[in-house]
Each structure stands twice: as C-alpha cells, then as structure tokens.
Amino acid sequence: MPTQTAPTRDVVTLQKLSREIRGKLVAMSHAAETPHLGSSLSCVDILVAVYWTALKIDPTQHLEPGRDRFILSKGHAANALYTTLANRGFFDPAELDKLNFDGGHLPEQPSLQCVPGVEAATGSLGHGLPLALGMALAQRIQKHKFRCFVLMSDGECEEGSTWEAAMFASAQKLDNVVALIDYNKWQATGRSNEVMGLAPLRQKWEAFGWSAHEVDGHDMAAIVDTIKKVPDGTGKPIAVICNTVKGKGVSFMEDDNNWHYRIPTADEVVTAHKELGLNGGRA
Amino acid sequence: MRNAFAAAITELAQIDPRIVLLSGDIGNRLFDKFKDKSPDRFYNCGVAEANMTGVAAGMAMCGLRPLTYTITPFGTTRVLEQIRVDICYHNVPVTIVGTGSGLSYASLGPTHHSCEDVALMRVLSNMTVVCPADSMEVRPALEAILKLDGPAYLRLGKKGEPAVHAKPPKFEIGRVIPMREGNEVCILGMGTMVSVGLKAAELLEKDGVSAKVVSFHTVKPLDDEFLAEAFKKFSVVAVIEEHSRIGGLGSAVGEWLTANRIATGALAEFGTPDIFMHEAGSQEYARERFGLTGPAIAAELLKLHRIARKSS
Numbered sequence: 131m132p133t134q135t136a137p138t139r140d141v142v143t144l145q146k147l148s149r150e151i152r153g154k155l156v157a158m159s160h161a162a163e164t165p166h167l168g169s170s171l172s173c174v175d176i177l178v179a180v181y182w183t184a185l186k187i188d189p190t191q192h193l194e195p196g197r198d199r200f201i202l203s204k205g206h207a208a209n210a211l212y213t214t215l216a217n218r219g220f221f222d223p224a225e226l227d228k229l230n231f232d233g234g235h236l237p238e239q240p241s242l243q244c245v246p247g248v249e250a251a252t253g254s255l256g257h258g259l260p261l262a263l264g265m266a267l268a269q270r271i272q273k274h275k276f277r278c279f280v281l282m283s284d285g286e287c288e289e290g291s292t293w294e295a296a297m298f299a300s301a302q303k304l305d306n307v308v309a310l311i312d313y314n315k316w317q318a319t320g321r322s323n324e325v326m327g328l329a330p331l332r333q334k335w336e337a338f339g340w341s342a343h344e345v346d347g348h349d350m351a352a353i354v355d356t357i358k359k360v361p362d363g364t365g366k367p368i369a370v371i372c373n374t375v376k377g378k379g380v381s382f383m384e385d386d387n388n389w390h391y392r393i394p395t396a397d398e399v400v401t402a403h404k405e406l407g408l409n410g411g412r413a
Numbered sequence: 414m415r416n417a418f419a420a421a422i423t424e425l426a427q428i429d430p431r432i433v434l435l436s437g438d439i440g441n442r443l444f445d446k447f448k449d450k451s452p453d454r455f456y457n458c459g460v461a462e463a464n465m466t467g468v469a470a471g472m473a474m475c476g477l478r479p480l481t482y483t484i485t486p487f488g489t490t491r492v493l494e495q496i497r498v499d500i501c502y503h504n505v506p507v508t509i510v511g512t513g514s515g516l517s518y519a520s521l522g523p524t525h526h527s528c529e530d531v532a533l534m535r536v537l538s539n540m541t542v543v544c545p546a547d548s549m550e551v552r553p554a555l556e557a558i559l560k561l562d563g564p565a566y567l568r569l570g571k572k573g574e575p576a577v578h579a580k581p582p583k584f585e586i587g588r589v590i591p592m593r594e595g596n597e598v599c600i601l602g603m604g605t606m607v608s609v610g611l612k613a614a615e616l617l618e619k620d621g622v623s624a625k626v627v628s629f630h631t632v633k634p635l636d637d638e639f640l641a642e643a644f645k646k647f648s649v650v651a652v653i654e655e656h657s658r659i660g661g662l663g664s665a666v667g668e669w670l671t672a673n674r675i676a677t678g679a680l681a682e683f684g685t686p687d688i689f690m691h692e693a694g695s696q697e698y699a700r701e702r703f704g705l706t707g708p709a710i711a712a713e714l715l716k717l718h719r720i721a722r723k724s725s
Contacts (some may be wrong), residue, residue, distance in 0.1 A: 195476070242503050250474070251502050254494060260464045261499060264471020264479075271433065271453055271477065291495070294461035298468070301459070 135189065135219030137182050144350050148178050151213045152379040153408040154226065158209050160394045162230040164238050168377040168389035170210040172314040172347070173281060176372050177214040179353040180279055180310070184360070189219035192246040196274045199265050201250045203258020204283035204312060205239040212236055212245065220247035256289025258282060259309060263295055266304045277306040277360050285317030288326045293338065300339025305361035308368045309340070312347065314376035316387045335369035347372025380405055414570045414605075415443060415512045417548035421555050422480065423447040426454060429559065431476065435469055437462050437483030439512070466492045469507045470499035478506055478559060484518065485511030485527035485568070493533055500564045501537045508558055509534070510567045514544075514604065515655030516685070517571040519699035523689040526699075531603075532660025534566040535633040541586060542632040544568040544604035547577045550630060553584030561586070568604055575608040577628070587634045595625035598714055599647040603629050603654035603662040609700070610653050612707025613714060620711075622718050632662050635669055644675055648721035651681040651714055655705060658684035681717055683710055 134147055151174050159167040181187075185198045202211045209229065216223040225245065229236045235244045239253030250261050262278040269276050286292060299307055313331060315322055323329050335342040341364040345352045356370050376390075377383030380402040383394075394402065403409060423446045426432040433454045434447055448455045458465035462483060469479040481488055488511050489496070500507045511530055518525040535542045541561055545554040551569065558565040582590050592607060593614055602610035607628045614624035625647070627639070643650050652663040663682030670677060685703045700706055704713070 251498065254498050256463075257467055257495065257499055260467020260495070261471035261474070263464070264468035264473075265475050266471075267433075267456070267468065268472045268475035268477050271472075272475065291463040291467065294459075294464035295467070298458060298461060298464050302456075 135217065139183050139354060141350050141354070144178050144182055144354070147182065147217065148174050148350070149379065149406045149408060151178065151210070151217060153403050153406045154213050155209050156380065156394055156399050156402040158213070158226060158229055160396060160399045161227070163393050164209060164230055165391045165393065166206040166209070167392070167394065168316070168383055168387065169204065169283065169314070170207040171378045171380065171383065172374040172376045173204070173207050173210055173312040174378070175348050175350055176281060176310050176312060176353060177210055179350060180281075180357065181214050181218050183354045184357045185279065186276070189247065192220060196276055198276050199249050199262065199278045201252065201258040201262050201278070201280045202240060203252055203280050204255065204286055205252030207281075208238060208240045211240060211248065215245060215247040218247075221245045255283065255286040256291040259292055259295040262307055263299050263302070263304060266307045267302065269306070277308065279308045279310065281310045281312060283317070284311060284313045284315065284322045284328060284331070287311065287328055287331065296335065296338040296340065299367040303365050304367045305365050308357060308360055308370065309335070310370045310372055312374050313371050314374040316376045316390065318390055332369070332371045335371070339366060340369040341366040342369040342371065344371045344373065347374035348378055414545070414548050414551055414574055415440070415572055417551040418510065418512070418555065418569055419443045419447065421552040423450060425555065425559065426451045429478065431478040432559070433472055433477050433479040435465050435479055435481045437465050437481070437487055439483050462487050462492045463495050466495035467499045470495070470503055470505055473500070473505035473507045474503060478508075480508040480510050482510045482512065484525060485514040485530050486525065489527065489530040489566070490533060496534075496564075497537055501539045504539045504563050506562055506564065508565045508567055510569060512569045513571050514568045515570070516696050516699040517605070519690070519694055519696040523691075526690070528655070528657040528685045529660065530566070530568065531632055531654070531656050531662065532664070535665060537564070539563050540633060541565040542568070543586065544630050544632060546590075546602065546604060546607035546628040546630060547574050549576060549578035549581045550584065550590070550628065553581050554630060557584055557586045570605040574605050577607050577611060587631045587636055589627040589629050589636045589639045591625070591627050593624070593626040595623040597622050597647065598624040598649045598651065598718055599643045600624055600626045601629040601650065601652045601662065601666070602626060603632065603652065603656065606653045606655050606705065609705060609707050609710065613710040616707055616711035617714060620715055622715060624714070629662060632665055635665060637669070640666065640669055641673070644670070644677055644679055648679060648725060649681055649714060649717045650679045651683060651710070653683040653705065653710060655700070656684050657687065658682050659687060679721070681714065683713070
C-alpha cells in the first residue's frame, strides 16, 4: 500500500489516504474475519484529519513525553487505528496482515502499546475520555504543553462515565482536550437515537460546558479546519460532533447496520475496492 | 487511620512531586494541609468515581503517582471496571485508598459497608492489596506501596481505632508483622481486626492456651514463608477479618493451602456472613452481631484447639 507518512494539509492527498485506508479495512476484515467494519469505515476521515494535520507527534519517537496524545475510545474501530498508525509511519504496514493472529500483537481491540502509537487499551466503552482528562491534567502538573484527542462513538455517549468526565473537564477548564464524536447514528443493535435520547448531541456537550462544534465527518476540509486551533481560546474543552455514515465509502455498506458484525466476502472486497478506486479492484 | 493517612500523604507529596491526590468529594477539611502545601496536586473529582478512577489511570500513564480517596464501596465495588481496565490492565501505579472499610461505617447502613472489597481487588491481575492494622502502620504501608510500580489497594478504617503499635513498625509488603508470640494457636489479623485478635489471644491465655498474633496486612501477595511455617507449627490457624468469609483473606489462605497441596483442618475463618445487615447499629454492634469480638473468637478458638489436641 502506498503511504504518505509525513503530515500534510493537502485535502486531495488526505482524501486519497482515506480511500486507501478504507480499502485496507475492507480487505483486513475479510482476511482476518474481524467485525466492526461499518464502525471503522465511519471514522476514517476523522482519523486521517487528526493524524496528518493536528497531532504533534513523531512516529520515530512514539514515547516522547511531550507528544500529543490520541485515544481511540471506541476500541472496536481498532483496525482503523492500526491502519492509520501504519500509514503514518509508526510501524511497518506489513504487520497489518497479522491482525488477529494467535499469539500476535494486533488484537481485535487495542491493548496498550501493542504497536507503537497505541496510547491506551480500549474496547470497553466510556473509558477513553477520563483517561484523556488524566493525561491532560498530568501535562498541566508536569508543565508540558501537549493536547489530548479522543475519538468516541455515539453509542459511547450513553455511558455515565462519559458525562462524569464531561463535567469534570469543564470544571478543570481542560481546553487542551478534544472529544471527537463519530456520530454515525447507529449502535450495535439499533438507531442510537431510538435506543437512548442522545439528541440534541451538540447542545448536550455545550450544556456541559464544552466548546461544541458540529461538522460533516466526511468533509475533510471541515474537520481539519475545526481542529486546527487547540486550545481554541474559549478556555473550554472542545467537542466535535462529526456527522458520519456508518460503512462510509462502500455503497452497499453505507448506513446498513448489518456491517457492525458482517464480514465481507472476497467478491465484496473486490467490489468495494472498485468503488474506492483502488488497484483495479484487487485487494 | 484517615488522619494518619492525610498526614502521611501530605508529607510524602512534598518529597515526591509525582504524588497526586484525587478525592471523591470526601474528606472535608481533612486535606487542607495537603492543598496548602501541594495546591496543584489535589483534585476534588466530585461525586463521579468512575471518572476519578480513569483520570487517575491517565495521570499514571504519564508518569505520576495518583491516589484515589473515597469511602471504600464507592472507590472499589462501584468502579470495578475502571479499576480492572484503566488501572490493572494498563498496569499503572495508581493507589486506591478506601476509607471506612469493612464495618467502620456500620451505622450508615449496607450502602456504606464494604465486606466485598478485598475479594474484588485481589482477583484483579497486577493488584497489590494492603490492609494496615492501625494508624501506626499506615505511613510505612503507604511508603511501601508508593515504591511499587503497579496498582495497589490500601484499605483503611475510619478514625480512633485502637492502636496496636506503639511506634511505626518495620513494614514490608507481603511480610507479616508479629504482634504477640505464642505456640498453640496462630491468629492472622487483617487490618483493624488485629486489635480484636490480640484481645482474643489475651482471653485464650487465661484459659491456658498460648496464641501467636500477626498483622497479616498484605492480602496479595501472601506471605508464603510465614504460611508454610504456621501450618507446620500450629494446630489452629485462624484468619480474622472484617470482610465477607467469601473471597477475603480466609479464602486466600484456603486457596494457598489448595495450591500447595496441604490437607489440613487447621484453618479457621472468622469474617462476616453472607448477608446484609438491615438493622441500625454501630461498628461494635455489627461486630458483635457477626461474632467478630475478642470473647466470641476466643471461645470458638478454645473449642477448636481442644478438638485439635484430642485428635493429634
């Protein structure tokens, strides 16, 4: 897979990266028989925007104490994180082909530093934001200047710990924290707004004392623009509600919640790659 | 005990800049000195223990040594998942401090009792579990814990517990502290039950039975060497704990016997029964109700000792 490891703000390049990562995700899900493909595809553009334009990180110094932190709180999108990290230069993309191997180091949900760049073990929802707040306070105590980005699912906003954290962050004025919500409107078994009263989500974060924004989570330029200045000068933590489509990028997966668990067939991989304009449809 | 903890952590924080104290909206005025001396390292995390526990883990992942402090059930059983995933799976040096453990807050009712905490903390991988016997043991226990590079649980009582040490003892994690010598019955006291064990030993002596008492402060890891010797030497080895008989120190010692393939009838367990106490009552009342007093334990041990002597 061609890689663009260096940061860039060029939207066309970023969009190309997104397509390549999506193609890889479909292929990986098929090869390793891993679920959560729809949830992974919905957050790719967010990951690309964060990793190539916002995070102050050096993949060759992945434990440098002053680095920006990124936590994938929706750990079930682990494949999307792994692929992003590999493409950004944290580890050899060939490792991705060992996903879910017995005794391997790429589990279906990430463990701490299982590969360079994985900042937290996640998988159980509602844990990432409190961890990020702890890191944000640590940098304040230690007089670093790093920022903490957390990617959460909309389903995850049903966890009480998320709102405990939301209140604590605003009380502590943690303006170096960014919560990105992958609002794809689905959770494992239903519409997130039917299962729980999530809406109005942006207003909820705002009411909890956050500087809250709402963007099209597939509009690369818009995401990049929303997270380009952190802290944003309001003195508040930042929430970005990213309106996304579950299964984004592959027509027959988009907004179809079966792809929370379904594994694509070999033929479906070829079709998906054609739609994404990759390798003439070869995986 | 909580005053001893507050004094110790205040001093230790001045020595170690990595120490951060997180409180779950408790300890009103208790930490005024800490806040005064280390204002940037005290956080009232509100009535939001899940977040507090995750925040502590995040801090520890950046090299700090945070402690969470609240009433035991709220800092342990309520947030078991955060402790398991954020602290233990990440294997980071967070110390969970439970105050009012066991039946210390008996009068506040079962919501505030904690007779399950040791069971739940010790089952977690990477966790060290320490239950100091009195105020004097708190500081050395805390110092030993802060030298560890992983998760720990510090189980405290409330205040005004009877002192069992005249001065701070030499403290090593996983090594019992001998409190009283004896050669027939051995009493392993966990936490504040050491004073009850000493009372029982005095009463046994009046009946002509010589009882050894130790402060068995570390429930995990167990003091293997001591246990091996105790089960060789004593006809009765009694664990007394202000904790459920399911899963506490008694269970841990039982598991130790099984793991070491030691068949014995010597182990006696004194703890709380498998019920919630619905009626009102003080800690003294609750202990009496559950047979956790010096006289009740002495009477039972006398019987067990006589049976053991007959059969040997």
